[in-house]
Amino acid sequence: MTKGLRRIYIFSALFILFMIQAGFTQENVFEIPRRIEKNIDFWVKIFSFYADSQVVIHDSENLDIIYDVITLDNYSDNNISFHKKWEKVEDVKKEYCDILKKLSKYNSLVDPKSLTDKERFVFYLWQGIDKPKKYNIAMENIRGQKGLKNRFKEGIIRSGRYMHEIEKIFEKYNLPVELGYLPHVESSFNHTAYSKMGASGLWQFTRGTGRLFMKVNSIIDERSDPFHSTDAAARLLKKNYEELGSWPLAITAYNHGLAGMKRAQAQLNTSDFGVIYDEYKSRSFGFASRNFYAEFIAATQVAQNYKELFGELTFDPPIEIQRFVIPDYVYLSTLANCFGIDKNVLIEYNPGFRSRIRASRRCIPKGYTMNLPIVDQFDPAALYAQLGKTTKSKKQIAGDVYSIQPGDNLASIAKRSGTTIDELLVYNDITDPDLIKIGQVLEIPNQHNNPQKSNLADNKQQKSQNEEANQPDVQVAQRNILPSEAGRSKQTLPVVAITDTSYLRNAVDSLVWNFNLDFAPPDNDRIIVEPDETLGHFAEWLDVSAQTLRQLNHLHLNQNIRVGQRLKLTFDNVESQKFHERRIEYHKTIQTRFFNSYKFLGYQKYNIKNGDNVWKLCYQKFNIPCWLLYHTNKDKDLDKLQPGEIISIPKIASLEPRRQNLEAD
Numbered sequence: 001m002t003k004g005l006r007r008i009y010i011f012s013a014l015f016i017l018f019m020i021q022a023g024f025t026q027e028n029v030f031e032i033p034r035r036i037e038k039n040i041d042f043w044v045k046i047f048s049f050y051a052d053s054q055v056v057i058h059d060s061e062n063l064d065i066i067y068d069v070i071t072l073d074n075y076s077d078n079n080i081s082f083h084k085k086w087e088k089v090e091d092v093k094k095e096y097c098d099i100l101k102k103l104s105k106y107n108s109l110v111d112p113k114s115l116t117d118k119e120r121f122v123f124y125l126w127q128g129i130d131k132p133k134k135y136n137i138a139m140e141n142i143r144g145q146k147g148l149k150n151r152f153k154e155g156i157i158r159s160g161r162y163m164h165e166i167e168k169i170f171e172k173y174n175l176p177v178e179l180g181y182l183p184h185v186e187s188s189f190n191h192t193a194y195s196k197m198g199a200s201g202l203w204q205f206t207r208g209t210g211r212l213f214m215k216v217n218s219i220i221d222e223r224s225d226p227f228h229s230t231d232a233a234a235r236l237l238k239k240n241y242e243e244l245g246s247w248p249l250a251i252t253a254y255n256h257g258l259a260g261m262k263r264a265q266a267q268l269n270t271s272d273f274g275v276i277y278d279e280y281k282s283r284s285f286g287f288a289s290r291n292f293y294a295e296f297i298a299a300t301q302v303a304q305n306y307k308e309l310f311g312e313l314t315f316d317p318p319i320e321i322q323r324f325v326i327p328d329y330v331y332l333s334t335l336a337n338c339f340g341i342d343k344n345v346l347i348e349y350n351p352g353f354r355s356r357i358r359a360s361r362r363c364i365p366k367g368y369t370m371n372l373p374i375v376d377q378f379d380p381a382a383l384y385a386q387l388g389k390t391t392k393s394k395k396q397i398a399g400d401v402y403s404i405q406p407g408d409n410l411a412s413i414a415k416r417s418g419t420t421i422d423e424l425l426v427y428n429d430i431t432d433p434d435l436i437k438i439g440q441v442l443e444i445p446n447q448h449n450n451p452q453k454s455n456l457a458d459n460k461q462q463k464s465q466n467e468e469a470n471q472p473d474v475q476v477a478q479r480n481i482l483p484s485e486a487g488r489s490k491q492t493l494p495v496v497a498i499t500d501t502s503y504l505r506n507a508v509d510s511l512v513w514n515f516n517l518d519f520a521p522p523d524n525d526r527i528i529v530e531p532d533e534t535l536g537h538f539a540e541w542l543d544v545s546a547q548t549l550r551q552l553n554h555l556h557l558n559q560n561i562r563v564g565q566r567l568k569l570t571f572d573n574v575e576s577q578k579f580h581e582r583r584i585e586y587h588k589t590i591q592t593r594f595f596n597s598y599k600f601l602g603y604q605k606y607n608i609k610n611g612d613n614v615w616k617l618c619y620q621k622f623n624i625p626c627w628l629l630y631h632t633n634k635d636k637d638l639d640k641l642q643p644g645e646i647i648s649i650p651k652i653a654s655l656e657p658r659r660q661n662l663e664a665d
Contacts, residue, residue, distance in 0.1 A: 029176050030247050033274030036294045038064040043291070043298035047184075048309040050147025055089050057096065060143040060287050065125050067096045067142070089144040096122065097139050104135035143287070152299075153313070155188030156306050160315025162189060162202070166230050173234045176247075182233070182254070184299035185292070191226045191351060194597040196623055196652070198590065202226045203233040207590075208534075212236075218354065218585040219362045221593075225352035227321065227371055248273035248293045256289040286620075321349065321371040324380040328392035329363035338383050341373070349373060354589075361443070363397055403521070403577070404440045417444045441584045521580040522569060529565045531627035532590060533583075541582040543573035563630060564639060587627075594625065601651040603632070608645040614638050622649055 032040065042063035050056055053072050059065040070092055072085045099122050103110065112120050126134055166180040186204040187193035194200050198207055201223035207216055213232035214222035222228035233254075240250035240258055249271060253261040264280040265271055277290055302309060326335075332353065336343040347358055349371040356362040364370070372380055402413060410421045417424075423445045430436065519530055535555075539546040550557070552568050561567060571579065606617075618626045630638060632650045641647070 035274035035277055039291060039294035040298045043295045044302055047148050047152045047298055047302045050149055052147055052150040054147040056145045057092055058143055059138055060141040068092055093142045097142055100135045100139045151188050153310050155184050157313055158189040158316055161319050162226050164318040165227055169230050169234050173238050175234055175238055178300050179237055181300045181303050182296055184303055185295045191224055194593055196625055201229045203229045218589055219356045220352050221354055222352040228352060246271045251296050252293050255292040320374045322374050324370050324372050326364050326368045329366050329396055330392050331360040331363055332357055333360040334391050338387055402442050402444055404436060404438055406438055419445050441581050522576050526566055526568050529561050529563055529567055531563050531630045535561055541579050598652045598654055601653055603648045604651055605646055606649045608641045608643055610643050612641055
C-alpha cells in the first residue's frame with residue numbers, strides 16, 4: 001500500500017468514527033437495512049470529503065472496497081474535455097483489473113510475500129470475502145466515482161432559497177420533511193439542471209413522469225419551477241409510499257419507477273429493501289437505482305450536519321412567494337404592465353414559462369397558478385380587476401404557422417405573410433437562415449402575437465382605462481413594488497437569484513443539429529414512428545384515446561410501438577396539419593432543451609459487439625439520449641445491429657462544468 005493510500009484509509013477510519021460521534025447513526029423515520037450501511041458511509045465521504053477533482057476507484061458491489069483515489073490534473077481547465085481527463089481514470093482502472101486478473105489465476109493459497117506492494121494491497125482488500133470467482137467478478141465491477149464535496153457544498157448554500165417552501169409543501173401532504181433533501185442527490189438544488197436523458201429541474205423529472213403531475217408542454221414546463229415541481233415530487237413520493245408501504249422502496253421507486261419496485265416485491269415476495277438490494281436482478285436495476293436510497297440517507301445526514309463538515313455557511317436568502325390564479329388567458333407583458341413589475345422579474349419567479357410565453361407570443365393559460373413576490377401594498381387580485389376586457393381572452397390565442405415548401409426562402413415567406421425576415425428569425429429561434437428545411441414548420445408573427453405590438457396595445461389600453469377612471473397610471477402607482485425599490489425590504493428574492501437563461505440559444509456550436517426534424521407529414525393517414533414517441537403522444541396530438549389507436553393498429557394492451565414502425569392514425573378530431581405541428585413542436589422542445597445544456601464535440605466510431613442494442617448503447621455505455629443516436633445514424637437500422645458493424649457515436653459535453661458526468665463505469 002502506498003503512503004498516500006495509507007493516509008486515506010487512516011483518515012477514512014477516523015472519518016467514520018467522527019460520523020458516529022456527530023450523530024450520523026441516529027434513528028429516524030427512514031429504515032436503514034444493515035446491508036447498505038457501508039454504502040451510506042461511502043456516499044457520506046463522496047458528498048463531504050472527496051473534492052470534485054478527485055475520483056474514487058472502487059468496487060461497485062462492495063462500496064467499502066476502495067482501490068485508489070486519484071486527482072484529475074487541470075480539472076478546472078474547460079479547454080480539456082471531460083473524456084480526455086477521464087483517460088487517467090481508465091488507465092488506473094485497467095491497472096487494478098490486471099492485478100485482479102493475476103490473482104484470479106492462483107489455484108491455491110497465495111503467498112503475499114511473492115506479490116508486489118500494490119498486488120498485496122488488493123489481495124488483503126479481498127481476503128475477508130469468501131466468494132467463488134471473486135476476482136473475476138471484481139474485474140467487471142471496477143468503477144470510478146467523482147468526489148462531490150464542492151458541488152454538495154454549493155447545493156447546501158443554494159438550498160436556502162427553497163427549503164422553507166419545500167418543507168411547507170411536504171407538511172401539507174403529511175410527509176417527512178427530510179424528503180426535501182432529495183434534490184441534493186438529483187440536482188444540487190439547481191432548478192435549471194438538465195440531464196442528457198431529458199430529466200429536468202430541481203427534482204429531475206423526466207417528461208413522461210412530469211406530465212403525470214405537472215404541465216409539461218410547448219409553452220409551460222413546470223419541471224423548471226422549483227415550487228410546482230416540489231408539489232409534484234411530494235405527490236409522487238406519497239403515491240409510491242402508499243403503494244409500496246416502505247420508505248426505502250418508495251424512495252428507490254423515485255429513481256427506478258413504481259412498476260419496477262412492484263416487480264421486485266412480487267419476484268422476491270418481500271418488502272425488505274436489504275433483501276431486494278442483494279437478490280433482485282433486472283437489467284434496469286443497476287448501480288444508480290440500487291444506491292439511490294443510500295445516497296438519499298447520506299445526503300440527509302451531511303445536510304443536517306453541515307457545520308461539522310463544512311463549517312459555517314451563509315445560505316442564499318429564502319424565496320417567499322404568494323400565489324395568484326390567472327382568471328383568463330393573458331399575455332405576460334400585459335400582467336407586467338398591470339402589476340407594475342418588470343417582466344424579467346415575473347420570469348424569474350416563474351421559470352416554468354417557456355420562450356413563447358416569455359416573449360408574449362402565447363398567453364399564460366387561464367387557471368394557471370403564478371408565483372409572485374411578497375411586497376408591501378401589492379394586491380395582485382385588485383390590480384388584475386382593473387384590466388380591460390380587450391386585454392384578456394377566454395381561449396388561447398394561437399399564432400399562424402406555415403410549413404416550408406420546395407422553392408421557399410425566408411424572404412418570400414416574409415413578403416407573403418406581411419412580416420420581415422428578422423421577425424421570422426426571432427419568432428422561430430433561427431440563427432442560421434441557410435439551415436431551414438422543407439417541411440419545417442414556422443410560426444408567423446401577426447398583430448395577435450407580436451410582442452412589440454402587444455406591449456404597445458397593452459400600454460395604450462391600460463392608459464385609456466386609467467384616464468377614464470380618473471386614476472394615475474397603474475404602472476406608476478405601483479412602481480414601488482419593483483424589487484429594486486421601496487418594496488425590497490420585504491422582498492427576499494434578489495433579482496438574480498433564480499435567473500434562468502436556459503431559454504436563450506447558447507449552443508451556437510451545436511447548430512449543426514438545428515432541430516433535424518425533416519420527417520414527413522402523415523401520408524395517407526400513416527406515419528413512421530420516430531425516437532421518443534409513444535402511443536400516448538400520438539393520442540394526445542390527435543385528441544383520441546390510446547386504446548383507439550391500439551384498436552386501429554391491432555396492438556395488444558401491453559404491446560409497445562417501436563422506432564421505424566408504420567402506424568395508422570385517425571384525424572376525426574384534429575386535422576392532419578395540426579397534428580404535424582404538435583408533433584414538430586414536441587421534438588423541437590426536446591432538442592432545444594438538450595442543446596441549451598450540452599454542446600456537440602464531434603463523433604467517435606464504435607464497433608458493434610455481441611449483445612449490443614440501442615438501449616444498452618445509450619443508457620449503459622455512452623449515456624446519450626436515444627433520439628441523438630438515431631439522428632446520428634440515419635443510414636443505419638439501429639434495431640437490427642450486427643456484430644462488427646460500425647456506427648457513429650456523438651460526443652457531447654455539458655455547457656456547465658458543474659453538471660459534467662458525476663460518475664462513470
